[in-house]
Amino acid sequence: MPVAQLTILGVGLLGGSVGLAAKARGVALRVRGVGRDERNLARAVSSGAIDSFSTDVTEAVADADIVVICTPVDRIADDVLAVAKAAPPHCLITDVGSTKGNILAALAGKLSATGPTFVPAHPLAGSEKRGSANASADLFRDRLVITTPTADTDGEATAAVEYFWRQLGARVLRMTPEDHDHALAFTSHLPHAVASALAAVTPTGWLNLTAGGFRDSTRIAAGDPDLWAAIFEANGPAVLGAVDRFLLRIQDFRRIVAAGDHAGLIHWLAEGKRVRDALGS
């Protein structure tokens, strides 16, 4: 049974993909988009990601059954509060934020138990590309969506939001917000910082001397600085922990190479290969 109205706040790569997937899979009868940039919203209507749009949150969620917040992580908590105030009590709210602890901390004690329920989520899908023009109905297919309900989150609402993400093609894994932020610091946030550093230390005059290895290992450095700054700030302590662990590992490498420790170098490289091989190609 499709819901009557899905509203998407922030119609970029992720928001546009939520709309395309929801329509392609018959998850919602009507999809409304909310944003600031009317030209972007009009393009999203043309591409079929949304059916209609508004620049006014209150108006756009008044009849919503489910709202997906796809704004940057430093704006999600405020957007949840704005939606919760204007949406009907049965409405479900979820998000796509790459960090969870900061959002839940900002919301603590501020949501009414009788109003709309917020079930935090993070789809492990995305791209260094931005905008609804790069959106895809298949962005979530076979990808993992992590939900991070707390002890206060209504169980039925959590199940319903998880079902919604599965309808978009995703697999769902439930974690605590703390575990999510700790793990993602290593599996997503640290790689972004490292890719950016690798790119930044390379003189542009040498870019013609790169091959596939450099291209792959720096690809995510093209991501949007504003979005990523917000992520690093929202998950500061866990990111710093991952950075420290990584720095020790690189300093090990430095020591081993400087010492000419052949067996140590093979061993060091084999440890990284073992983990990467476990991931598969």
Next chain:
Amino acid sequence: MPVAQLTILGVGLLGGSVGLAAKARGVALRVRGVGRDERNLARAVSSGAIDSFSTDVTEAVADADIVVICTPVDRIADDVLAVAKAAPPHCLITDVGSTKGNILAALAGKLSATGPTFVPAHPLAGSEKRGSANASADLFRDRLVITTPTADTDGEATAAVEYFWRQLGARVLRMTPEDHDHALAFTSHLPHAVASALAAVTPTGWLNLTAGGFRDSTRIAAGDPDLWAAIFEANGPAVLGAVDRFLLRIQDFRRIVAAGDHAGLIHWLAEGKRVRDALGS
């Protein structure tokens, strides 16, 4: 005009691709492979990468017009000497080594001016995959091959070897061995160490929490530890210089995040994005 005989030492991913490309493009009438593992060599005959093989270098290069050495960087200099002793005087010798200074240093004063000429080369092509089974006739197409002749290298031989690589589909750029090793420390060797470190610090239990970013940025960590240990050892000082530059950059990041310096973080990320955007997707 094809050469009569091309001999390839080391018939793996690169050596097999030299053979396939040479045959597909009519560069050589006969392609011989040399190696230690007869089963691997027999497979390379079946796949068409070579026409025949030998486990004896002396025998395999006796009639060679051009020899391509595709062995690990710590064996190339010895292989050049072995080939130069057994090949006819007009024979050209080139290689695919990822480092150049160590090879030229090991050869200094050891090659006869009247014997075969060695023209060092490094095709910026490869893969974390190994073996002639992954070889491709198109591996070098539109890829860069860097040649590093010295003041002692015969000019005609250099031009002939560069023509050979162009016949395999590559573009050729001539550099000094020192410039090559300095630049490749940043564009290839550092990224490998960094990818390995990123993979190694990630608990395997969190690999299901990775997405495309982690996958791309760690892909090369699956490379062969023996081959890469030899590369890091051969280019130690330049690699350590690149590592130090990179460490400073990551330490900058750490300081900026710890200080909550929003503008500094945006700026730090924008510098990496600028370089990566200059490379293109």
